[in-house]
Structure formats: structure tokens, C-alpha cells
Amino acid sequence: MPPNRAGFLLVAAAGALADLAVSCPVLAGPAQARALEAAYLFKLTPFVDWPANVFASPADPFRLCVVGEDPFGASLDLAGQGQSTGHHPIIILRLKSATPADHCQLMFVAGDAQFVSQSLSAVSGTPVLTVTDGQTGDKGVVNFVVGENRVQLQIDQQGALKNHLSVSSKLLDVAAPPEGNAP
């Protein structure tokens, strides 16, 4: 089977899973949650504004970095195929560690709590939309949580402000309340 055919089937499968998730948000298992998260990473970009100076030129790519242990694998590549935000094509970088020098606009941090904490600290205060999927410990600006049988978003507005990001109110509208903030 040629790799592109395999890729197409995988995308179709991911689409089918996504459709399933939409029409029936009950998650069948962790794999589906990962695929959904991969798709959500790309869907986040329209709802977040970065400072104008993060791109040197309009042709600069949008860097989506996966720092640490990559939980998505090929599903991320598939989901990101042909994606762009604005005029900027989205490229996927997989990094061992996080530094501001990487110039990532979106950084998904996966790993143990310490790694996550270090990584987040490394880019804290720089225009990076940090995304985590931790249930405990430090969380990024966006944190995926699985609950009510679906992947929900938690938004850290303080963190967003700190990183000079502006999160759309629409996104806040659909975000799940962060723990401890519940009334």
C-alpha cells in the first residue's frame, strides 16, 4: 500500500472519528481523544491573536511545535496537512526541549510534570500559545481535559496575557471552567 493511500485512509479514519465525536461526543478511548486533540490544535489558531511581530514577514510559516514526547504521531501530520492560519502555512516541529529561540507560535508540551513545568517556564512571557493535556501540575494557556465524554478546553487567561496573546471570547465561551475556579 503506497504511503499516500495509507495516509488518505488514516485521514478518512480520523475524519470518521471526528465525525463520530461530533455527532456522538462519547469518546471510545484515548486514541480518539488524541486524534481530536491533534485536530483541535489546528482549530485553536483562528481564535487566538498573536502580536504582529511574531512573524518577520507574511510568508513566514506558523510554527506548531510538539515539545517532549510526541503523543500524536502521524495523526498530527495528517491533521496539519495543507493547514495554514492567515497567510502563514503551518509547519510542525518536534522538539526535545523548549526555548524561545525556537520561535514557536504554538507549543504542545507533553511529558512529566517537571518537564512540562520547565518547558512552560522556558517560554513564559514570550508570544507562545502553550497547550498541555495534563490533569494535574502546571498547565499551558490551553489545557485539554477529557470530561463529560469529550475533550474540553481550559483557558488560562492570565497565562495568555503573560504571553501577549489575545484569546477570542468565543473560545472562552466554549471553554470549561478551570479547576478551583468553579463557584
Added chain:
Amino acid sequence: MTRGVPHFTNAFYVTAIATACFLLLFGVATIIYGTRNYDVQITQDTIIQGRILASAASAALAFDDKKIAQEYVDSLAFSPSVETAAIYDRAGKEFVHYTRTPGEMPPARVRRQTSNIAKDRVHVVVPVMEHGRSLGFVYLERLVEPVGRRFLRFGLIAILVSMSAIILATLAISQRALAIANTELARRADELTAANMELRVQSEEREKAEAALRQSQKMEAIGQLTGGVAHDFNNLLQIIIGSLGSLRRRSAGWDLGAEATRDFDRFLDGAEEGAGRAAALTRQLLAFSRRQPLQPESVEANRLVARMTSLLTRTLGETIAIETVLASGIWRVWTDPNQLESAILNLAVNARDAMPQGGKLTIETANAHIDDVYAARYEQLKAGQYVLIAVTDNGTGMDGATLAQAFEPFFTTKAGGHGTGLGLSQVYGFINQSGGHTKIYSEPGHGTTVKMYLPRALIVRPETEEHPAVPEWHAGPAGGETILVIEDEEKVRTASVEMLEELGYRVLESNDGPSALKLLQGNPGIDLVFTDVVLPGGMNGRELADEIRRVLPDIKVLYTTGYARNAIVHHGRLDPGVALISKPFSFAELAAKIRAVLESPNEIRGETVKR
């Protein structure tokens, strides 16, 4: 007849129809445009509504938050026209939906952005975009006003407009009809006015003609009356004057004593003067009644007027200036110069009496033409050529009432004893008898003009040098000729016979024609027949004379009359060659006339000249 009434031209109708057509087309276009525009508008509105929903629900769709997405679509229940709303994901599968009517369902799947109107509903599909990223679709279905209802609404307006147009058209047509009727009415009114005017003019003409006729009939009646009176007076005066004359002549030889003679003469003078004045009056009466015998000649009016000027200057006095304006080339007139002089004198005297403080008397002559229109207004007046003699004063003038009666005999405004009321009557009678016409123009305070029109003389005959004055009586009998006197009035006859005998003639007398003829048969030596014109016995003077002439062609005839009758006077004029002595006559006048007739050559006697 053209009048300034509203008149609709063809251009007006063309413009009106063109305007109506234009408005109709405009209305149809407006309806179509309005319908189209409504469709576009409602579609656009729906698209915008869809975009709002898409924008609001983009995050909910992106992150599969069905609960929130449902809230958004459900909120469209507040928009009553929205029937169905649904959100689809990128693949076109339905995410959430809302339907107003239970049981209705949105399309199961949408593929792309669309919009269409069908079955009174607008359906739109708009993409859910976020920062240029397509996230899915929003479907909206809204009710639109049905086309039929929309057209019904326009239809109602159209019906209202049509009704207004019909009302306007009806008004315009009735206005037009009214205008036409008005024009017709105005035309008829004009015609009526014209007809009325003509009728009035005719009526006035008729009234004038009737008035003129009445006046002339009245004058004619008065004339006949006065003529009859004058005739009788003349006979009486003839007796008086003849008797007085005889008495005076015979009394010459009487010896009454100085005082008695003086008284006798004084009384005789008084009687003769009174009789003379009475004779003058009757002459004027005859003149008015047109019964006086005229002796017309061809007269040059300018010469006659010029000749009278010195007499008038003496008569009128120094306070009155006399001016004569005599036109050159004046035609001759055929008239009795003595009577014309009397007429002018009468007018001059009237003028003097109208100017007690003095003034100016103007006598004008001119050739004149009387046309048919003017002539038709007066009985017996003929159109043609006339000579005008106008006598004008700048005296007191007369008012209308006075003017109307001015020609009537014995009508006078002068104080008692100052006028006989016969002056203008003489003028009127004489001019009429001459075939002429008289007209007075007068205004109170502005004086009076009397115009006398005398017919132009058609035969030219040399004017007699001077009117022969009555020749002096030749003293003594003139050879004892025999004269036959025929007179029905005994006293008159006696007076005449006595006068003739006194003159030395041998006199035979008779009271009517038949007896005169008998006498003639027994007395062949009769030289002259002296006959009254009016005789009893079935034969008038003229017939008698003609009968005698048949037997005795060389016999002389002298007529006498109290007034002229047709026997010897035709058209108011004495027949040429006829000798006449008017009553009353004096001894001297009779003597002269008898002598003149006896000595006249035979050849002109009986000559007949046709005028």
C-alpha cells in the same frame, strides 16, 4: 365666432396619453423592481443573519460544544420569520438544528454556500469562517411574503390609482363638455344680442319713420284746415279791400267838411291797414298749407342771398353781424324767388328774436346730395341733388319739445303780439311745395341752424333780371274792352265788377261756367275772361277757359283764386302761360294785371311747358 374658451389641442392629448403610458410603465417597472429588490433584500438579510450565527457559533462548532451551539440556533426562535436554522461541520454533516414547526427537518447535508427562494421561503447556506479558516456551514430558512400577496398589495394600489385616473379623466371630459357647451351658449348669446340689436335698430327706424309720417300727416291736416280758412278769409278780405278801395276813390268827390273828411280818411286808413295785415297773414297761411300758387323760376341762390344782405342788415339792426358763406359752383334751383326771399327773411327775423343781446347770423349755401337712406325717412322726399341754404344764429336755441312743434302754424315762443307763429310754417310749406326739404338743428344755449334743401333746377332758363314790380296803374280806361267776370261769390263778384267798371271797362258777369258760356254766345266782342278758379256748376275756371278758347282762340284769360287748386297749379306751381291774380287784390293790382294780360302777345298764351 372665436372666443377665449378652454380648448384642448391635439398636442395636449398626445402629451396626456404619453404621460399616462410613461407612468404606467414606470409603475410596472417599480413593481418588478420592488419585487426583485425584496427578494434580494430578504436573501441578503438572511445571509447576514446566517453569518452572525456562523460567527457566534464558530468556536462551539470548532470544539464540538453542541450545548452552546444549540443555544445559538435556538436563540433564533426570537426571529419570527426564521423557520429552520442548522449548523453543519466542515464535512457538511449536521451539527445542531432548530425548527419552529415540529417535524420539519433541515437538509441532512450541505456542501457549499447557496441561497435561493422557493415556496415563499428563502434558504441560505453560509460558511462558518474564523480567520479565513472554514469550520462548517450555517443553514437558515426564513419565510418571505408570498409573491401573490405582494402583488395583491400592488394590485390594491393599482386599483386606487386607476380609480383616481378614471375620476380625473371623467372630470376632464365633463370639463371639456362644459367648455364646449359654454362656447355654444356664448355663441348663441352673441347671436341673440346681434339679433336684438338689429331688431332695436329696425324698431327705432320704424319709430322715426312713423313719427315723421305722423308729423307730416299732422302738418297736412293742419295745412288743409288753414288752407280752407285762408280761402274763406281771402274772399272776405277781397270784399273788404275792394269795398274800401271803392269807398276811397268815390269819396274823393264828396264834401263832408274838413273835420269829417279827416276822420273819414283816418278810419279808412285804419280799415285798409287792418285788411292789408289780414291779407298778409292769409298769404302766410296759404304758404304753409302749400295752397299758394308758386311762380317758380331758375334761381341762382348765391345772387338771391347776396341781394338780400342789405335788406337784412337794415331789418336786423346793428347788433347782429351778418356773414354769408357762399359756395362757388352752386347749381341753380327751380323755385319761386319771392317765396324764397320770404323764407330767408322769416328765418332772419326768428334769428334776431333769438339773439336779443346781438350776435351773428350766418347764411351758407352749398351743393348737397340727399341719399336714398336719408330720403326714405321722409314722406315725399326724393334722393338726388339739392342746393342747401342754411341760416344759422348763435342765439338761445330751442329745446327738444320746442323743436318738435317749431314748424306748426301759430306755434310761437315769442311774447304776445310779437309773432304770428307762421314764419317757420311758411318756410316749411314753401320748401315742401317746392319739392325740397327742411331741417332744424338746435340746442339750448348754442343757437339754431335751419337747413333748406331746394331741388336742383333741371331746365336752365335765364333768371329774370328783376322780378317785375307791380306796374303803376295806368290812369284812365284803356280803350273800353269788354271783360266777362265769372265769380260764384256774389259780393266778391260785385266788388270786382265795380272795380273794372271804374277802370272804364265794359263788364259782363256770370256766377258759373254754363251761364258764362251762354253769355259769351250772345256777346261775341268779349276781350278778356276774368274767372275764379273754383266754380260751382260742374265746371271749374280752367275748364271754362279751355271751352271758351275752343270757340274764341284769341281770348285772354285772367284767373283769380283764394288759393290755388290743381286746375291751374300743378306740383304747387302755376302752369306756364297762365295769368293769375291772387285774392285779395287791390284796385291798383287788378288794373295793372288786367292791362298786362290784355297787352300780352297772343303766342305765349296757352303754351305748355313740360317740366
